Amino acid sequence: MARPSLADLTAFAAIVTHRSFRKAADGLGLSPSTLSHMMRTLERNMGVRLLHRTTRSVSTTEAGERLVAHLQPVLRDLDRALEEVNAFRARPSGTLRINASEGAAQILLRTVVPTFLDRYPEMALDLVTEGKLVDIVEGGFDAGIRLGEALPKDMIAVRLREEMRFLAVASPAYLAKHGTPQTPDDLQHHACIRMRMPSGKLYRWEFEKHGQELSVEVPGPLTLDHTELMAECAVDGLGIAFVPDPTAQPHLDAGKLVTVLSDWCPPIPGLFLYYPAGRHVPAGLRAFIDVLKEVVR
Incomplete structure (x- = not known):
């Protein structure tokens, strides 16, 4: 042989x-x-x-x-x-592999990544965006980005973004024509832009107010699997969307969308970079975390 x-x-x-x-x-x-x-x-x-x-x-x-x-x-x-x-090199080199949702990747690309690549020219970043949650160890990733409420156990987490919210949003034209929902139950009488998860299941909109929690399976003629597209469809007056606030904010600032049921949309733990505890931390990942902490501060 x-x-x-x-x-x-x-x-x-x-x-x-x-x-x-x-x-x-x-x-x-x-x-x-x-x-x-x-x-x-x-x-x-x-x-x-x-x-x-x-x-x-x-x-x-x-x-x-x-x-x-x-x-x-x-x-x-x-x-x-x-x-x-x-680690004995003056500058780290090699490839850093990070798994993230598309929204989290957009935040990284706007904040951490430009400084990291400029400061460490011998590093390459392989940023993989997948809708589904993956085992970063089994997938060969150095780190992942995930909401704080969904972090796996036995991981070290570094905050990327403070608390965030999922917001119900619609265009002013849609609300003028169809009215504004006052409670989550009112969504049953509206065209909601639904989201299909990578598992194939429809995402149930989750609300909370004064300790009362509701999980609503909303109706609607349109189902998508991309939050940016959902927000754009809401801008076009196709219905009410339920999207993360970073996705909605540019359209809110431009007056193209307004929030509804905002008192039913509490903050949730923000985004964290996470990596396995008890394992050697690559020099490239340590450098990335240092830049991330600078940006967050």
Whole structure:
């Protein structure tokens, strides 16, 4: 059996992690065809099939499952060793991978990212926006951004944004034509712009006032999966949207939207950057956190 190269083993581990040749290729900066060739070479050198491949999916064989179980800890130890050496450099280098929602990514791009990339030119930032919540350790991310109320356990959290609110908003023209709801129950008589979660479920609008909590499944002819689009549709008079205040604020400032049921929309814990406790913190992540803290102050 020919000894496989570190590059081939790293590529194999990436495919298993992503369960996709395309996603693994994107993460490694390779073409899918190059990655496929590397796997054929790896399997040929090892003399055993490691992956089951179809046009739609990829999974490990029993041999592949055993290999990756031993390989992943070794690669993590290797990354840790390289990172410890990197700490002796005057400036951190490498790639920092952060998982965030699109809204959180927009906040980072407006605030932390420009300073970080300017100050640390040898760093690259891989900012992945996904609607669904992911396990950042399993996904190979250095950190994630999430609302404070949804932070996983055993994570260290650094505040990115103070308390925020989800706001019910509509255009003045819509309210002039259809009236203004006074309570969440009144939404049953309005066209609401609903939101579909990555899981496929419809998001229930959550309200609270004087300790009374309501979770409302609103009606409406339009369902979207993007808060910016929801706000734009509300501006166009298509109904009432329920969106985070950073999304609504530019339209509120321009007078294109107004809030309704504002006394039913309490603040919730803001956004936090989080990363695993008890693990070595890469120099690039430490540098990013330092910039983040400066911006927040």
